[in-house]
Amino acid sequence: MNALLLALLLSHLGPRPEVLLGATPAARARGKPTVRKVKATQAPPDTPPDARAKPPQGLPPEGAEDQAPSGPPTPEVSDPLLTPVPPAPIQMRSWDEALELVRQRSTDLSTAQAQVESAGGQARVALAGLLPSLNGTVLTQLNILDTDNTSLFFGGGSGGGGGLGGGTTGFQTSDPPVTGGSDTQTPTKPPVAGLLTASVALFNYQAITTLRTAREGQRTATLSLAETRRQLSLALARALVSVAAQERLAEVNRVNLRSALERLALAQRRLELGAGTRLDVVRVQQDAETARALVVVGDEDLRKAREALGLALGTPEAVGLAPGVRVESLMQRAQKDCRTLENLEGRSDLAAARSRITVAERQISSVKAQYVPSLSLSSTTVALTVKEDAVNVPFWNIGATLSLPFWDGGVREGLLRQSRAQATSARQQSLALERSVTIEVAQARRGVKVAQDSRDISSREQKLAEENDRLTRRSFEVGTGTSLELIQTAAALRQAELALVVREFQLERAKVEAFLAEAACDW
Template identity: 40%
Template sequence: MRRPIASGFLFSSKSLIAGLVVLSVGRTALAQPRTAPAPAGKPTPAPAGKPTPAPPAPEELPAPPDVDDPMLQPVARASTEIGTWEDALKYVRARSTDLQIALQDVARADAQSRVALAGALPTINGTGTYTHNIITNTTAQFTGIGPAGPTTRAVQTPYPNYLTGSIVATQPVLALRTWNAIGTAHVAADASRLAVSDVKRQIALGVANSIVSVVTSERIAELNRIGLRNALQRLDLTTRKAALGGATGIDVVRARQDVESARTTLVAGDESLRQARENLGLALGVPEQIGVPPTVDISGLEQGAKSVCKPVGSVEDRPDVATLKKRVEIAHRNVNDVKYQFAPTVTVQSQLATTTIDTGATPNTTWNVQAVLSVPIWDGGARYGNLHDTQAQELQAVERVEAQRRQATIDVERARRNVGVADERRRVAAAARDLAAENDRLTRASYQEGRGTSLELVTTAQALREAEIQLALREFETVNARVVAVLALASCPW
């Protein structure tokens, strides 16, 4: 006797239940069009003597009840937002610590190149000395032969006060190590410039990933709020239905559990959004949250990446591989530097000296020219040890190039393949979302007819919410995969 009474109540509160049916978890814009489905099975028969009313069309259902909750307020927008690659590059050029460190490495390499060149150019050094002798002795110094015989004068020995000065100029004539060091410094400067290009590529990739992450987090936060709003509307309708006797306590508990689950997801999503904004700020060199405006064209990131970074022919030309190849050349030159330590050196030097000491025998000012030959004979074996060390370093540099070449080859192939994989995952996620939406629609229709349960309603709503979030993730993963594919084999001269 209980079923006819419940069935009679169902049709007497038709409008209230219809309002519950219209709710679905997830964003309405992403769900399938709300078309009236054919009822699965036969509706519950009405009490004898009463005709069975036809199910109302979805467009005739009343609007869901209004709900208000503080957590429905969206996360405040960041105080600073960027919308184009040009805006991002302005921040990077001015604030990126990684870029500034790489640029200073170039400056250091240029400075070391100038230091190496100085070893092949003349050096000029001047010295001046003033001497005051405290203890002296007075002696007679012969000055010549006079009419009366030899003449002398009293002098203090050593001279109590005198000045001396000299200028020495040195010019290397045969300096194999110096000439090799000049070439090595030039190669090191080239390697530093290639490293800057690779740093720019990594920065561009990091900025693109951060922008996609922020946009993705914004979208998920929006979906989470839609899910919470729908859960609150279901709870409101279920509570009203329970007050009228059409729902049980367990129905209300399930609705409340769904609300709390939506709140948990929303809190986690909001924190992920804030962290994504902070990561974008760090990528741009700003220690604060930086957002992306809602009007940004996320699909334009690929074209933006192509405008700031140019493709290269092969992995051999990718900046990181090219930099390590320069390191091999430097290592080889370091081996030659040790070998040149066994070779003799020849320098020419000239000294101009003057003093206030008047000896009467030598001129106060002298000037000489010297050729100096230096032949290394034995240093205890240090050069042999250095030679073995530099040869091992050269072999290590060669292996690093090979390892990076292999890694770059895999990176490029994987980046290109991931474009298709991401697009396929997006299509699968879209199909899963469509199925979840259809399942939710059918479950609501069944619940409307009195055959479904609140557990099924909540479960399908949660599945639809998760499917819509997964679809949003896959859509932005596709964009990110295309950007990575552009930068995987590129050089960034910006």
């Protein structure tokens, strides 16, 4: 027992020599003195009753040892860093609330939906190549040099070439009247003509293959949208777990800082009483500064995690978790919005990769279809304004067109080589994705067991570090331990507590990743 402890004990003694103090082995193991009472001599008969009732001076009252604290009182400490980080301006209370923000604000989701819409538009354009088309043209002309001698010209590039033979046809509108059909009628001045052209493809293999390719591309975009939903669910779950972990780490950092400041106050008190050295204070102060640094870094990590959650939710502000929200309940609700797949082949990214191969192969067929002749049916009618009647229809033509693609300078050959290369690239990308997904799923399944074992080991390490720190602190209080041992055990406890928090949230993250690795999200 050192001089400081002896001085503290003797300060409680009274002048009565028959009072004996001692420290039991159990008390020494706990690092605190225990008062052991010895039966006092019987008081003389003439002793006043009040004097007999009073316990001997220096002894605690009856039962006081049962009410005594387990150790010395904890010193009061204060530090600006002990103040927690202010809560985030936006706080999530449930998974459904977070998912609703993702639906409304996610740029990735909006982009994937726009790609689905674009693919649908391309499919509709491809379908138009197989459906009838109907075009109308209304025109009027005036001969500036001779207003009385005006002719109407219908060029092949104005939409009437199909029925008029693709050349330029003119109708004389000067006096005497021109003949349109079986009757002779005089056109109006200025003349007005209407041209109506209709066409339909009787056989167009290129349009058929283009439509099939476009519809498969639409299916690819839909599968990509499903994969985007799965990735957004995974990113949201990771962000929520990260925020919860960083909030817990920030809390643990402050607990460790308070403990370090309490050890510093104890070392300074020992130095003031002459039982400690300046070296002890410096060592403990170094440990306190290390704890402060962890608080500063942990607070910044918490702010970054909140900002990352805000970006995942589609907002530029920091987002945190509402008080009392447990990450376990959030993850359980997240698993209800996604369904487990019966086999890995149904995962959206693998299905999209296989669909891209189909698109590339059909593009090859589309290029080959350009070598096949096409047959179309067209009809054209013209109406003129005349003086004798409102409208005169001079003719109505109907014809068929057979297109024979003999030579285009090598354009089709180049497109064929390009489409074949794209198909090969799509196959290789799909094969690489299948390999990586197989490893990803295997690692995700194994990761849950690894995270569980790591969490259990960290839990045992934390308990041992806590007990070691408690015993070392008691030894330091009674003077049998050194400041170096106190700092080492405190640092070990701090690392064990932080590791336990990280392992707990890694376990939750591993469970979510293992589930979503073989799931489809249809929200």
